[in-house]
Amino acid sequence: MTTQDLIAQIHKKKSFLCVGLDTDLDKIPTYLLTEEDPIFAFNKAIVDATHKYAVAYKPNVAFYEAHGRKGWKALDKTIDYIKTNYPEIFTIADAKRGDIGNTSRMYAIAFFHEMAFDSITVAPYMGRDSVEPFLEFRDKHTILLALTSNTGAFDFQTTKCDGQELYKKVLETSKTYKNSKHLMYVVGATKAEFLLEIRKIVPDSFLLVPGVGAQGGSLEEVCKYGMNKDVGLLVNSSRAIIYASQTSNFAEIAAAKAEVMQREMAAQMAAILS
Numbered sequence: 251m252t253t254q255d256l257i258a259q260i261h262k263k264k265s266f267l268c269v270g271l272d273t274d275l276d277k278i279p280t281y282l283l284t285e286e287d288p289i290f291a292f293n294k295a296i297v298d299a300t301h302k303y304a305v306a307y308k309p310n311v312a313f314y315e316a317h318g319r320k321g322w323k324a325l326d327k328t329i330d331y332i333k334t335n336y337p338e339i340f341t342i343a344d345a346k347r348g349d350i351g352n353t354s355r356m357y358a359i360a361f362f363h364e365m366a367f368d369s370i371t372v373a374p375y376m377g378r379d380s381v382e383p384f385l386e387f388r389d390k391h392t393i394l395l396a397l398t399s400n401t402g403a404f405d406f407q408t409t410k411c412d413g414q415e416l417y418k419k420v421l422e423t424s425k426t427y428k429n430s431k432h433l434m435y436v437v438g439a440t441k442a443e444f445l446l447e448i449r450k451i452v453p454d455s456f457l458l459v460p461g462v463g464a465q466g467g468s469l470e471e472v473c474k475y476g477m478n479k480d481v482g483l484l485v486n487s488s489r490a491i492i493y494a495s496q497t498s499n500f501a502e503i504a505a506a507k508a509e510v511m512q513r514e515m516a517a518q519m520a521a522i523l524s
């Protein structure tokens with residue numbers, strides 16, 4: 251999917267909501283556990299109920315890998331289901347990969363070709379040759395961790411390296427990578443005030459912003475400091491939407507939560523972009 255397709259969808263739906271599919275068998279309604287593939291059954295219900303309000307889905311791969319072969323199958327079925335039924339929706343494999351070049355290339359093939367994700371999250375720590383193999387894929391996007399939402403982000407990401415905070419160095423240096431136009435960045439909603447500085451370095455890039463909802467980040471602050479002329483944001487919420495209820499109408503309640511977020515997003519777009 252091209253960035254222009256994503257922007258068009260954001261304007262059409264007046265939403266930049268990404269629903270996180272962090273599907274945990276201990277948290278889904280217990281009656282689903284008798285299904286042949288409970289993870290897929292849950293995801294399908296959530297996607298069918300929320301797709302009107304969301305422009306992206308982000309399965310966190312850890313929740314699938316934890317179940318071995320069955321988990322991978324559920325992930326594959328989920329991405330196939332989204333691509334077949336809602337092809338306009340942007341998909342993100344939250345996998346946080348990155349390795350020496352030839353290994354990164356294998357990760358890219360796995361997530362971009364085998365599973366047809368539109369994007370993948372990548373850790374920048376191993377540098378240029380670990381990231382560029384992902385950037386070779388046309389109309390696919392590599393979402394580099396810049397400033398993450400957790401408290402441990404302050405251990406390294408904000409420390410100074412050659413007089414510059416490491417997250418800023420990641421942003422600056424990554425702009426020199428081959429095919430850097432395919433880059434997006436992760437910035438935690440819990441660190442919204444940093445977005446002002448981040449936008450000075452990457453004014454036009456899309457930012458994936460997790461941390462609204464269960465982690466307490468503010469959507470309003472994220473929009474105030476991070477929205478650009480194309481919106482430029484994908485704000486993720488996982489637990490606060492998908493586990494809003496564990497009753498038989500869990501999907502409807504998830505949709506209601508997603509709709510509340512979509513309305514707030516529409517209001518922010520109207521206020522900031524007008």
Ligand SMILES: O=c1ccn([C@@H]2O[C@H](COP(=O)(O)O)[C@@H](O)[C@H]2O)c(=O)[nH]1
Pocket residue numbers: 270272310344397398399400436437438460461462463464465486487488489490
């Ligand atoms: O900095 C980061 C990077 C990734 N995540 C992931 O996003 C979701 C957030 O889930 P919530 O339930 O909405 O808190 C989850 O998959 C994280 O692994 C992040 O939170 N922060």
